[in-house]
Amino acid sequence: MGLDFGPDTGTDGNIITTTIDKVVNWGRKNSLWPMPFGTACCAIEMMATLASKYDLSRFGSEAIRFSPRQSDLLIVSGRISIKMMPVLKRIYDQMPDPKWVISMGACASCGGVFDTYTLIQGVDQFIPVDVYIPGCPPRPEDLIDAVLQVQQKIDSGALPKGVSPY
Amino acid sequence: MNEEKAVEEQSKPLVLEKLEAAHADALLAQDEVRGTAVVVVRKERAYAVLEYLKTDPELAYTYLVDVTAVDNSRMESELMQFDYARFMVVYQLYSYQGQCRVRVKVPVHENDLSIPSATGLWRAANWLERETYDMFGIHFEGHPDLRRILMPDDFEGYPLRKDYPLRGRGERERFNFDKQNV
Numbered sequence: 206m207g208l209d210f211g212p213d214t215g216t217d218g219n220i221i222t223t224t225i226d227k228v229v230n231w232g233r234k235n236s237l238w239p240m241p242f243g244t245a246c247c248a249i250e251m252m253a254t255l256a257s258k259y260d261l262s263r264f265g266s267e268a269i270r271f272s273p274r275q276s277d278l279l280i281v282s283g284r285i286s287i288k289m290m291p292v293l294k295r296i297y298d299q300m301p302d303p304k305w306v307i308s309m310g311a312c313a314s315c316g317g318v319f320d321t322y323t324l325i326q327g328v329d330q331f332i333p334v335d336v337y338i339p340g341c342p343p344r345p346e347d348l349i350d351a352v353l354q355v356q357q358k359i360d361s362g363a364l365p366k367g368v369s370p371y
Numbered sequence: 372m373n374e375e376k377a378v379e380e381q382s383k384p385l386v387l388e389k390l391e392a393a394h395a396d397a398l399l400a401q402d403e404v405r406g407t408a409v410v411v412v413r414k415e416r417a418y419a420v421l422e423y424l425k426t427d428p429e430l431a432y433t434y435l436v437d438v439t440a441v442d443n444s445r446m447e448s449e450l451m452q453f454d455y456a457r458f459m460v461v462y463q464l465y466s467y468q469g470q471c472r473v474r475v476k477v478p479v480h481e482n483d484l485s486i487p488s489a490t491g492l493w494r495a496a497n498w499l500e501r502e503t504y505d506m507f508g509i510h511f512e513g514h515p516d517l518r519r520i521l522m523p524d525d526f527e528g529y530p531l532r533k534d535y536p537l538r539g540r541g542e543r544e545r546f547n548f549d550k551q552n553v
């Protein structure tokens with residue numbers, strides 16, 4: 206289950222020794238609630254990842270929430286224009302801590318091929334990103350891998366990039 | 372040879388023939404490009420021509436497909452042809468009745484960017500003209516709500532003009548999230 210069992214206490218496994226952080230992180234990691242922010246073609250791959258064939262729910266992340274106040278994993282999948290950036294920032298701000306951000310695809314991560322006046326050249330200029338996914342578009346396996354990386358981060362006790370210092 | 376010519380004459384689109392008869396003084400040029408009639412129309416007469424195209428029972432161009440513009444400032448050949456008008460506003464029309472298209476182009480000078488709005492003829496013109504205003508700064512007189520449609524409201528400049536830098540003027544790096552009302 207991902208929990209560390211303490212040294213053999215001679216109690217036939219009826220007692221698990223652990224720390225509160227470990228238990229909390231274990232819970233968080235296995236029930237990430239993604240907030241999809243799909244603005245372009247990458248979102249199609251994200252939908253495929255969530256659908257039955259790739260089935261993100263195998264990793265405990267199927268509870269997609271379209272309200273930022275109910276989610277803790279922001280998946281930015283697609284181009285972010287200068288008009289959309291304030292919206293994205295607002296949605297990020299509305300998510301309760303702790304929260305993680307995946308920047309999916311070349312466009313979200315660096316503007317991709319759209320080096321133009323209207324496109325944000327990487328959302329990490331404005332919101333903290335935990336995991337970047339390269340590709341145009343990345344395959345569903347890549348998104349699954351990114352979610353697993355977020356899970357690893359949580360499991361290791363690392364703080365999210367955008368954690369508030371308080 | 373003569374026969375061939377006769378066939379060509381015959382195949383001249385109806386819309387060009389009718390415009391020549393009814394609005395000869397409004398036409399600056401006419402052409403046929405891959406089956407689509409193209410007319411260049413004087414700005415002062417643009418609305419009258421569009422109205423004619425829509426309301427004439429034989430033509431009935433009831434569908435306004437697109438309104439856009441072209442910035443010809445780097446196309447010397449085009450500029451010379453139409454008295455150095457920098458912009459060319461383009462209307463694409465379709466007639467369900469005749470199942471044919473016509474492209475109406477209107478030269479617009481930089482020192483007078485206004486042109487009558489076609490919203491009175493086609494309601495579809497509303498957003499299309501807003502987009503043309505947003506991208507080229509063409510002023511559609513009589514438009515009920517001429518605001519930017521794609522760019523943010525506080526955006527400065529007209530990005531599809533040729534003198535607008537491709538990578539912008541720093542809009543994509545500079546943000547004031549407090550100011551922006553979302």
Ligand code: SF4
Binds near residue numbers: 245246247284309313
């Ligand atoms: S990275 Fe490629 S697939 Fe993804 S949004 Fe950009 S253009 Fe579309």
